[in-house]
Amino acid sequence: MFREVQLKALLEGKRILIAGYGREGRSAESLIKRLLHRAEYTIADGNEQIAAESARGCYDLIIKSPGVPMRVLGGVECSSLTDLFLQVYGDLTIGVTGTKGKSTTASLIHHLIPGSILAGNIGIPLFDILDDLHDDSIVVAELSCHQLENIHRAPHIAVLLNLYQEHLDHYEDYMGYKMAKMQIGLKQQAGDHFFYCTDNGELREMVESCALRVNSGLHPYSVGDISDEERVLLEACPLEGEHNKSNALVACRVASLVTRQPISTFGFQLSTFHGLRHRMEKVGVYQGITWYDDSISTIPAAAIAAVQALGRVDTLILGGFDRGIDYTPLVDFLKENPIPNLVFVGAAGRRIQQMLPTAYCLLPTHIVEDDYTKIVPWCAEHTPQGGVVLLSPAAASYDAFKNFEVRGDFYREQIMKL
Numbered sequence: 001m002f003r004e005v006q007l008k009a010l011l012e013g014k015r016i017l018i019a020g021y022g023r024e025g026r027s028a029e030s031l032i033k034r035l036l037h038r039a040e041y042t043i044a045d046g047n048e049q050i051a052a053e054s055a056r057g058c059y060d061l062i063i064k065s066p067g068v069p070m071r072v073l074g075g076v077e078c079s080s081l082t083d084l085f086l087q088v089y090g091d092l093t094i095g096v097t098g099t100k101g102k103s104t105t106a107s108l109i110h111h112l113i114p115g116s117i118l119a120g121n122i123g124i125p126l127f128d129i130l131d132d133l134h135d136d137s138i139v140v141a142e143l144s145c146h147q148l149e150n151i152h153r154a155p156h157i158a159v160l161l162n163l164y165q166e167h168l169d170h171y172e173d174y175m176g177y178k179m180a181k182m183q184i185g186l187k188q189q190a191g192d193h194f195f196y197c198t199d200n201g202e203l204r205e206m207v208e209s210c211a212l213r214v215n216s217g218l219h220p221y222s223v224g225d226i227s228d229e230e231r232v233l234l235e236a237c238p239l240e241g242e243h244n245k246s247n248a249l250v251a252c253r254v255a256s257l258v259t260r261q262p263i264s265t266f267g268f269q270l271s272t273f274h275g276l277r278h279r280m281e282k283v284g285v286y287q288g289i290t291w292y293d294d295s296i297s298t299i300p301a302a303a304i305a306a307v308q309a310l311g312r313v314d315t316l317i318l319g320g321f322d323r324g325i326d327y328t329p330l331v332d333f334l335k336e337n338p339i340p341n342l343v344f345v346g347a348a349g350r351r352i353q354q355m356l357p358t359a360y361c362l363l364p365t366h367i368v369e370d371d372y373t374k375i376v377p378w379c380a381e382h383t384p385q386g387g388v389v390l391l392s393p394a395a396a397s398y399d400a401f402k403n404f405e406v407r408g409d410f411y412r413e414q415i416m417k418l
Helices: 004-011 023-035 047-055 081-092 102-112 126-132 174-186 201-213 228-234 242-259 263-271 300-310 328-336 346-355 358-362 372-382 404-416
Strands: 015-019 040-044 061-064 093-097 117-120 139-142 157-160 193-197 217-221 281-286 289-293 315-319 341-345 365-368 388-391
Touching: 004 023, 004 081, 015 023, 015 047, 023 040, 023 081, 023 126, 040 047, 081 093, 081 126, 081 139, 093 102, 093 174, 102 117, 102 139, 102 242, 102 263, 117 126, 126 139, 157 174, 157 242, 174 193, 174 201, 193 201, 193 242, 201 217, 217 242, 228 242, 228 263, 242 263, 242 300, 281 404, 289 404, 300 315, 300 328, 300 388, 315 346, 315 372, 328 346, 341 346, 341 372, 346 365, 365 372, 372 404
Parallel strands: 015 040, 015 061, 093 139, 093 157, 117 139, 157 193, 193 217, 289 388, 315 341, 315 388, 341 365
Antiparallel strands: 281 289
């Protein structure tokens, strides 16, 4: 195993608690068994069991899974698979994070850099790729706020795309969430590179406030400030929406830095990239209506960007699990850009509906409904021929579905039944 000695040194001789036994928890156990012949470890799953075990105070190392809130551990210092991985392999890693767009951007960078390895929050635990690593490896890691919140070493190349209100059910406040994301820059070293988008006001202000604590080289970027060469390059991007142009821009700049190739050379590769599932994905044309699946949309900014990217939306499906985020930007957008048909789903959908003026809801056709087996036929009935139906909920799915993928798949299944 590449750099086995360094990795083993982080674990050997320690009493270990694996907090959470999902995909990353199982990967942590597999790593411990592989590296240590006499491993002393305990597995705790579920918040109550994790809290009880961590309170015992008899562990030298707690490896926390991303979905376990820090408050469950009572503020006890802990590590994670991401933290351990970056301490040993951070110099080989390009890390991508942001409230939205991180899966697409990480996949784009991977697509543009031949031989790179894609892993992380996109669904492949970082320690599952150990056997593929060597001195010249390039790891492209999608990183969530949960994976970044307790790292000691950030990736050699970091990309922070944007910051919006998200995961307020996991953190004490919005600042806690933003600071978790900022670890990708704050924990870098001299000689590292930090790309961040200045088009996002929240992010720009956050980086400016932390600039004196960032030791790496700053690489601000903006779609509004690009060269003629980059403008021509972005015309090759097959993804719709200004936000995806921004994602493509930083992906090409990172690829240019890593490969030392002129940015103009990435036009063909960029043109051959296919978008990811449930991200502004065209499901197809059924009954003369074009259907789009943007189930990944869990915040207002994502829904706004999706509507703007499509230009025409006749029916919009909004709502789901309510995490208490501010829907004012979305409500203001809908007031200025009325959509003929609206579907309000779940507690979040009902809150959005209540925030809209009564007169507004009288103008478009709208329905409050939680059952997608009824929602999709209603959309088919009320959307005109040649029209567009968009699922872009601006809310999480956990009230009715395991995750946004399951929600998107179920939505698609109901469309196919038409």
